[in-house]
Amino acid sequence: MTGFDRLTPALQYQIVNTLGYARLRPVQELTIGPVLDGKNCVVLAPTAGGKTEAAFFPLLSAMDAADWRPTSVIYLSPIRALLNNQEERVTRFATTLGRRVAKWHGDTGQGARKAFLSDSTDILLTTPESLEAMMMSPRVPAKRVFAGLRAVIIDEVHAFAGDDRGAHLAALLERLSRFCGNDVQRIGLSATVGNPEQILAWLQGRSRRPGTVISPPREASAPRLELDSVETMENAASIVRRFHAGSKRLVFVDSRRGVEEIGTRLRRDGVDVYMVHGSLSAPERRDAERAFAERTDCVIVSTSALELGIDIGDLDHVIQIDSPSTVASFLQRLGRTGRRAGAQANCTFLAVKPAAALQAAALMRLHRQGYVEDVRAERRAAHILAHQLLALCIEHGGIGRGDWFAWLDGATSFADIGPEERSALVDHMLEEGILSDQEGRLWLGPEGEKLYGRRNFAELYAVFSTPRLIRVQHDTHDVGTVDASFLEALDSDARRAAFSLGGRAWQVVHIAWGRGLCHVKPADAAPSARWSGSPTFLGYRLCQAMREVLVQEGYDPGWSARARLLIDSLRVEHAFLREADECNGPSPMVDDGGDTVVWWTFAGGRANLLLARMIEAELGGKCVSRNTSITCKEEAGKSQAALRQVVRQLAAEGRPNDADARRWADAAAGRGRVSKFAPCLTEEALTAYLVERMMDVEGAREAVKGGAGSREM
CATH class of the missing domain: 3.30.70 (Alpha-Beta Plaits)
Incomplete structure (x- = not known):
């Protein structure tokens, strides 16, 4: 019996006749059985390899066979753009069986939210931060909404597991299981991860379901990799403009300011260009998302936001300005291309800085060696445990000191934090006034209210820190956001200050600091806005590969003549490394x-x-x-x-x-x-x-x- 044979007849009919599938892909065939058998799964397949269908088809079949009641499936994504991108696709699958889908994230309007709460859908697409906000909000009857939950799909699971958002997600999975009283099935999807068994163990938490990694054989086709040295951002923009003109090109730049600079130059040169980064407004991001599906001759300039599994159609070329910091990130970006039959995955590095050229050369070297970094999931995330304690206090209107950890017990993120350390954490938060003990129930104390109570506890929705953001508005149109510190550092006469955002120049008209609003009008030219950020730490293995590039002779076949000259000059500059060896x-x-x-x-x-x-x-x-x-x-x-x-x-x-x-x-x-x-x-x-x-x-x-x-x- 094939996996397809195990699906309900109704779904089989819809897959063939409505969705138009002649056959299922290998990853879909391999996933159906384990999911229908109730296993927790980590599903590995290349970008556009069919992972979404692999997870949803068997769950829809189970929903159809057992008549699951809403909301029975949650789909979690690390970014809003992926939710927007997947909404139409998942809705198409679900409606073939008369099932409904809703989306809930920061850009979702109040009307759509009220509609979901009054009549919950079978499938909910959301982010962990929005899920936390729902569970904490007194206006959301979370226990009722999630009472029928059976399964959670975590897309791009590797993007969660190794950082604070992963620790937060692990805790949310345990809280959801308590809400519904079920051992919720957990399905993680990923294109690139070096240690899938460890990711599965992290995902399992206290679930008693058996677990499995599903990794179908992959076709061995070498991508086309190129590295060129371009010296300036102006040269990089000029090459992007001329590079395969007439095709769809995706350009990655590892900073919002860099995206703005390249995008502005391309727009000035008459290129049909769209920009994507986290500080652009929702309408600006939607314009870019539409361009993915509808345009053929355009350039999309993005931060890492688009390296995740967003379907951007028949993309022709990926261009990387300078270099990402990990092989895993590079593989995600490379996987945007080569999706059509007979097409070859490709990535061209345009290095502005010599150090970036060396880093890109090292990434190419590691990739050719088959290396991918392991994802290290946290096991003693005490700071996230503190966050969850605060969130539980809000969610329950105060919680007993002996009761709170039961909601989180089993989360891998806290596996190495023992009872004594948990007790010491609570004692410390009480001593500092972050918590208060009100007749045996923990609640936020005065310091906790000061640190985390503003804007209805919005600081507790997300575990990551963000600078204070000021909304930029032209007339009634939202352009995006900038850091408050950036505006404070502009010309002391705010009316003369100007900056570029969304690829357009804006002059500051007025800053309403109390409302967090900056009114602007179009300007002729302006430098790009700036955002705060943290330094990038490269890993040991990547740095060692950079050393290997410097001490060894020869050239990668993908290096251009200019890249070879630059690497040669770096080798001469670092000749002492070879002498030591x-x-x-x-x-x-x-x-x-x-x-x-x-x-x-x-x-x-x-x-x-x-x-x-x-x-x-x-x-x-x-x-x-x-x-x-x-x-x-x-x-x-x-x-x-x-x-x-x-x-x-x-x-x-x-x-x-x-x-x-x-x-x-x-x-x-x-x-x-x-x-x-x-x-x-x-x-x-x-x-x-x-x-x-x-x-x-x-x-x-x-x-x-x-x-x-x-x-x-």
Whole structure:
């Protein structure tokens, strides 16, 4: 019996006659049985490989056979654009069996929300943040709405599992199971993940259902990869304009400002261009989404938002300005192309900065070696546990100290947090006034109200921190949002200030700070708006691949003549790396003049951050950590011999170790963004959080071995 044979006759008929399928794809055939058997699943298939149907067809069949009542299936996506993109598709599947679909996210109007609450649909498309808001809101009868829940589909599961949003999602899954009293089935979908078994274990939580990874064989077709050095953003825009003119091109830029700069230049040159990033208004984003399906000769410029599974039709080419920071991200972007029969997946890197060219070359190298990063799911996310405690207080109108954790018990994100640590967390939050104890029930205290109570507890809907945003409006049309700090830094005469947003220049007319509104009018020209962000830490393996590109001879076949010249110049500039390897010596330390020594570790940002603090403690002075090196200044840079001796001593002692990381965690906190729930944490829990986020102990230890001359060559 095939998977298709196990579907209900009604659905079989609709798949063939209404949806027009001649046959199911391998991943769909393989998924039907495990889903109908009630297993939790991680389903792996390339972008546009049919994962959505693989999850929904068997669930619709079960819904039809057992007459599941609304709302029985939740589909979760990391971004709104993917929900918008999937709504029509999922609705088409569902309506063949007379089932209904609704969407709920930040752009969903009040009318649509009220309609759903009064008459819930069979399937709900939403984000974890919107789901949290529904569960906390007194206007949403969440227990009634989710009483019939049977299954949750998590699309792009890899985008969740390794960060705070994944820890939050794991907690939400357990709370949903408590709401409905069912062991809710969990189905994760992904195109790229290096450790699917670990992702499955994270997804399982306290579910007692058996679990399985579904990974059909993939066709071995090599993509076309190209790397070119273009030196300036103006040159990059010019190449994009001329590159395969007449086709649909998707350009990735890893910053909102970069998207605005490239998009504005292309629009100025008469290109049909659309932009996508998180600070554009909903209408602007919808225009871009329509272009995906309707246009053929256009350019879409986007941040990482479009690397996820949005269906953008028959895309011809992917262009990457500079380089993403992981192989997994690169693979997601590469997977946007090559979907038509006979088409070849392709990606062209246009490197503006020399360092980005080296990084792109390293990514190409790792990809050709078949490497993909593992996703590391959190197991002691105390800051998210604090967030969930606060959310439960709001949801239940106060909750008993002995009752709250039962709602979260089993979530993988909290698996390594024991009862004593949980009790210490509550005690600390009470002592700090974040919580109050009102006759045995926990509720927000005065400090908790101050930190998280504004705008009806909106700070508790999302676990990630965001700067204060100001809405930009022309007449009654929303353009997007900008950081308040950016507007504050503009010309002191706000009427003369101008910036570019959505590819258009705007002059500030008036800023209503109290309402969070900036009124603008069109301007002739203006620089791009700026948004705040955190530094990008590259991983140990990617940095090592960058080193390999520098020390080894030869060229990747995808490098252009200009890229080869640039890599050659970088190899000459870093010739000391090859010299060290040829004599089997330690990783180089280079005198840079004026009491400055640069230690070239190629260990990654988190590893180097820890080592920099340790060197400062031993030698004094100041150490500046980067992804590939540590620059030791003043006392720390006076003697290369003294620096080498410190490194050798650390290697002899098997350090750095976890104790070192804990010792220097506070010193690292100023170098990166700390969770908005940090005030909820005990000193010990905060230290553990900082170590996890800011430091790579294993990578630092490998760097020390290399600096002492004891690494394996």
